[in-house]
Amino acid sequence: xxxxxxxxxxxxxxxxxxxxxxxxxxxxxxxxxxxxxxxxxxxxxxxxxxxxxxxxxxxxxxxxxxxxxxxxxxxxxxxxxxxxxxxxxxxxxxxxxxxxxxxxxxxxxxxxxxxxxxxxxxxxxxxxxxxxxxxxxxxxxxxxxxxxxxxxxxxxxxxxxxxxxxxxxxxxxxxxxxxxxxxxxxxxxxxxxxxxxxxxxxxxxxxxxxxxxxxxxxxxxxxxxxxxxxxxxxxxxxxxxxxxxxxxxxxxxxxxxxxxxxxxxxxxxxxxxxxxxxxxxxxxxxxxxxxxxxxxxxxxxxxxxxxxxxxxxxxxxxxxxxx
Ligand SMILES: Nc1ncnc2c1ncn2[C@@H]1O[C@H](COP(=O)(O)OP(=O)(O)OP(=O)(O)O)[C@@H](O)[C@H]1O
Ligand SMILES: [Mg+2]
Numbered sequence: 001x002x003x004x005x006x007x008x009x010x011x012x013x014x015x016x017x018x019x020x021x022x023x024x025x026x027x028x029x030x031x032x033x034x035x036x037x038x039x040x041x042x043x044x045x046x047x048x049x050x051x052x053x054x055x056x057x058x059x060x061x062x063x064x065x066x067x068x069x070x071x072x073x074x075x076x077x078x079x080x081x082x083x084x085x086x087x088x089x090x091x092x093x094x095x096x097x098x099x100x101x102x103x104x105x106x107x108x109x110x111x112x113x114x115x116x117x118x119x120x121x122x123x124x125x126x127x128x129x130x131x132x133x134x135x136x137x138x139x140x141x142x143x144x145x146x147x148x149x150x151x152x153x154x155x156x157x158x159x160x161x162x163x164x165x166x167x168x169x170x171x172x173x174x175x176x177x178x179x180x181x182x183x184x185x186x187x188x189x190x191x192x193x194x195x196x197x198x199x200x201x202x203x204x205x206x207x208x209x210x211x212x213x214x215x216x217x218x219x220x221x222x223x224x225x226x227x228x229x230x231x232x233x234x235x236x237x238x239x240x241x242x243x244x245x246x247x248x249x250x251x252x253x254x255x256x257x258x259x260x261x262x263x264x265x266x267x268x269x270x271x272x273x274x275x276x277x278x279x280x281x282x283x284x285x286x287x288x289x290x291x292x293x294x295x296x297x298x299x300x301x302x303x304x305x306x307x308x309x310x311x312x313x314x315x316x317x318x319x320x321x322x323x
Pocket of ligand 1: 109113116146151154309
């Protein structure tokens with residue numbers, strides 16, 4: 001963003017003690033304060049209601065987030081950048097590549113290729129724009145311990161890149177429970193800004209939440225925490241013009257009489273928070289098929305790809321007489 005970064009202590013209402021509390025809670029910049037919900041400033045930084053309100057207002061005024069014209073909104077979309085999958089099928093499916101300023105969710109059964117796509121995108125993000133990249137680094141938040149540095153090394157080598165340089169450009173964080181995951185994202189704004197992160201991955205978004213909140217009585221608390229977590233991710237994407245990718249599993253859909261017997265986990269909260277949703281499925285002949293299932297402006301369509309040494313690549317189903 002174009003605004004000059006001034007210290008949070010320059011804001012009206014922020015003295016050294018408050019500034020410390022805010023920094024400890026992960027609010028290091030005016031922008032991070034301007035996009036934080038007031039409730040969160042109260043809960044996380046231990047501020048009084050009136051102080052939080054005042055600070056939030058001052059931060060918003062400084063970077064003028066409150067009212068913009070539709071033309072400004074349109075201009076902002078012009079800053080939007082696209083990250084290539086190095087697969088023209090997948091690029092086309094997503095309207096020219098993965099968008100910044102948005103959350104893209106890959107959902108599918110185990111082995112469908114979600115983590116492979118995350119790792120592949122982590123490589124391409126670092127390439128120059130002419131090669132489909134975003135010329136930035138990656139923040140990879142791994143909740144299941146499935147990120148494999150050696151696999152990224154293999155992909156980079158197969159793409160004739162310097163694998164060690166690529167690995168250096170990926171900042172990795174293994175998170176062990178949902179509190180840890182939430183805290184990591186709460187503190188991600190600063191690192192994303194300082195390290196010029198252009199892709200933030202959370203693989204996978206729900207596993208800890210699903211494992212920790214069991215039973216109907218805890219569902220609404222889970223969904224509330226998930227909601228605020230997802231909105232934080234979206235605000236980072238929008239404020240810093242970076243791409244956010246999350247992965248999600250499918251669960252049984254008891255309401256399906258015909259058609260797909262599975263649906264994405266996470267309910268409406270996740271469905272609404274993701275800007276674009278891509279369903280991945282294993283298909284015959286070792287292929288994978290990706291399908292847009294929920295997007296404000298992308299048409300519903302399908303793309304075939306395969307998982308290879310290079311990561312993911314285009315594929316086409318071979319016609320067989322028995323199909
Ligand atoms: N080097 C490689 N070459 C070809 N295929 C590979 C390679 N590495 C992994 N794969 C394939 O990728 C698949 C695993 O995909 P991935 O880990 O992305 O699944 P996922 O969707 O993340 O599943 P989960 O829900 O279990 O996390 C395996 O089926 C494996 O065959
Ligand atoms: Mg995975």
